[in-house]
Amino acid sequence: MKKLILSAVVLFAAVEALFLLSACNPSQGNGLIVQSSRNKIEDISSKIHELPTGEMIMSGSSRMGSAGDHVFIVDYKSLDNAMHIFDASSLQYRKSVLPVGPGPEEITSIGEVCYDEGGSRFLVPDHGKEKLFVFDEGQLLQSDEFSPQNEFSLLHEGFPSQFVALNDDEVLGIMVMPTSESTFNQCMARYNLTSGKYQDYAIHPELEKQRLHVAVSKENNLCVLSYRNRDLLVLTDLDGEVISEVQGPDWGDDFEKRRTFGNSVITGDYIIASYSGKSSGADDNPTRLLVFDTKGNYLKTLETGQPILNICYNAKSKRLFMCLNSEPQFVYLDLKDLGL
Numbered sequence: 001m002k003k004l005i006l007s008a009v010v011l012f013a014a015v016e017a018l019f020l021l022s023a024c025n026p027s028q029g030n031g032l033i034v035q036s037s038r039n040k041i042e043d044i045s046s047k048i049h050e051l052p053t054g055e056m057i058m059s060g061s062s063r064m065g066s067a068g069d070h071v072f073i074v075d076y077k078s079l080d081n082a083m084h085i086f087d088a089s090s091l092q093y094r095k096s097v098l099p100v101g102p103g104p105e106e107i108t109s110i111g112e113v114c115y116d117e118g119g120s121r122f123l124v125p126d127h128g129k130e131k132l133f134v135f136d137e138g139q140l141l142q143s144d145e146f147s148p149q150n151e152f153s154l155l156h157e158g159f160p161s162q163f164v165a166l167n168d169d170e171v172l173g174i175m176v177m178p179t180s181e182s183t184f185n186q187c188m189a190r191y192n193l194t195s196g197k198y199q200d201y202a203i204h205p206e207l208e209k210q211r212l213h214v215a216v217s218k219e220n221n222l223c224v225l226s227y228r229n230r231d232l233l234v235l236t237d238l239d240g241e242v243i244s245e246v247q248g249p250d251w252g253d254d255f256e257k258r259r260t261f262g263n264s265v266i267t268g269d270y271i272i273a274s275y276s277g278k279s280s281g282a283d284d285n286p287t288r289l290l291v292f293d294t295k296g297n298y299l300k301t302l303e304t305g306q307p308i309l310n311i312c313y314n315a316k317s318k319r320l321f322m323c324l325n326s327e328p329q330f331v332y333l334d335l336k337d338l339g340l
Helices: 002-024 137-142
Strands: 027-029 032-034 041-043 062-067 070-075 081-087 093-099 114-116 121-126 131-136 150-153 159-165 170-178 184-192 198-200 212-217 222-227 232-236 242-247 261-266 270-275 288-293 298-303 308-314 319-324 330-334
Touching (some): 062 114, 093 137, 114 159, 121 137, 131 137, 159 212, 170 212, 184 212, 232 270
Parallel strands (some): 032 242, 212 261
Antiparallel strands (some): 070 081, 114 121, 121 131, 131 150, 170 184, 222 232, 261 270, 308 319
């Protein structure tokens, strides 16, 4: 009898957990998930640790990225070296690279840097020279010469941003297409470095003024497209086939008046996306991290209490690194401490 009662209790708990999950993530068919609330909030402010940068001074325009055993900081307004590299596990400073300037081994106007895990190389856009330079990781770390091993021309009509290398010649990310000196359009696309041609994945082309972030996992065959100005996530495979769409509680609000997602990362079993939900303005940076499974189902909200500029995930150290619009400027979370 006791075994029967225990089995019934376990079964009831499992059914209740499944009901709660489905209540937060009701499916509307055709891969659409409508989330009317995201109220499982956990305060993680005490679990944030500072990345020690010593006496280095970096501008508020800096952003972080992950590169194998390392994390790096790109300072877009640096007058010295544009990129600073740290060991992701020991947190020790390794080296500052990519001197800023007009010379042949200098970067004039650095763009968003991509690290290619498979090729152990950095892909570095220089918008001043309209080139994308390819640097060997070992050379950057071990040599004082910064000669690229390859370079590609960037076209006037558009260039890739927030991208991941698919192979030696192709990247997948956000295409930025200038429409005037101060305006531009964006789309998710596959871009050929050699030809300069790109394949627009045409995800919701009807939506106006799309401002996009994308996270790409080749291991999971997964892309997560998040919208800065709409409460919308679109999950696709690497070929752009839509897996699911996630509409949150702020979906339908005036897209010019509300800030929603910052960038997101894929950590294996989870999607972690920075989120604001505030009215658009000077103080609209995300402070929350929304956690989803890789189907787009909402799991919980991590409240940092800090204004987040960008996040990156380092698989070797199992850490989530964050660049903040506050002091300390560069911090990290040990995901194992968060049960992730």
